[in-house]
Amino acid sequence: MKPSHLAKAASRWLLPSGVVDILRETRLSRSIAPCVAMSPDLIALAGLNFKFKNRHAGQECFILATGPSISRQNLATLEGKLCIAVSHFFLHPDLDAIRPRYHVIAPYHPPFDFEAAQKLFSGLQQAYANIRPVYFLGYRPYEYSTYDFLRRHPELTDLDVYYINYSESPQIDETNCRLPATWDICGNPFAPRTVVYIAIQLAAYMGCTPIYLLGCDHDYLSDVKRVTDHHFYREEDGVSDAEHLSSFTLERWFEEYYYRWKQYRLMRESLEGRGIQVFNATDGGMLDVFPRVLLSQVLAEP
Secondary structure, eight states: OOHHHHHHHHHHHHSOHHHHHHHHHHHHHHHHOOBOOOOTHHHHHHHGGGGGTTTTTTOOEEEEOOOGGGGGSOGGGGTTSOEEEETTGGGOTTHHHHOOSEEEEOOOOTTOOHHHHHHHHHHHHHHTTTTOOEEEEEEOOBTTOHHHHHHHOGGGTTSEEEEEEOTTOOOOOTTTTTOGGGGOTTSOOOOOSSHHHHHHHHHHHTTOOSEEEESOOOOGGGOTTOOSOOSSSOGGGSOOOHHHHHTOOHHHHHHHHHHHHHHHHHHHHHHHHTTOOEEEOOSSOSOOSSOBOOHHHHHHOO
């Protein structure tokens, strides 16, 4: 056995599992993509998020993701409800009825570039012309960040945009999941593996409870060779992630899902300790961390 392999094997036996996880996460974070220097403005911009602290305390909230299951649910029934949409949900045919109050975009990472950002923001601007939601954009100092894209396009400055800074964000784990700073969207909250993480952070910061997840299919493991058709909309209508997903090996998928499930569990446990409940109202999918509920029954309750 090579010395490097021997050291790696020894670490699994001699180090606590939490330390091994941290080391593995550090390796993964370094391999995601090269970054460029962060603008100092982001620290000040993130501080503006304080105005949303407990804005919707005690109010139910619906997080609208983009899994294929969305097509099987009547989301027009969400009219008048507090909704946080993510990513390309603006392509949903019932958008004008749902009228999401907030829209969340994850940090734009390679292979996505300014051309992809142009398509995204053109779609957002057109779809939301009569709705005008508040946007929360996740930021990491990648070469083609949405922050830098908007600086290059002053014609989009009429959008109501806020930033969440993930430049130095930790992974959520057993040591920090209950710390206020880990959830503080004015600082460096825990790093997102999926845009749903950001939406949950935002809903929790605004004091929402209960929080309902929709379209969170998380079923990539059911067919890891499928790199398209993971959304309710046609691939060509959004920004394709086929290139990104094609780079994932089976081992990488298992690793990703291990951390995603573990971190969802830590989120649930942390939020429950604060009196915030999260339910999964997705029609199907693999996510079993949060209690399951039927959207029809939730909306039927007085």
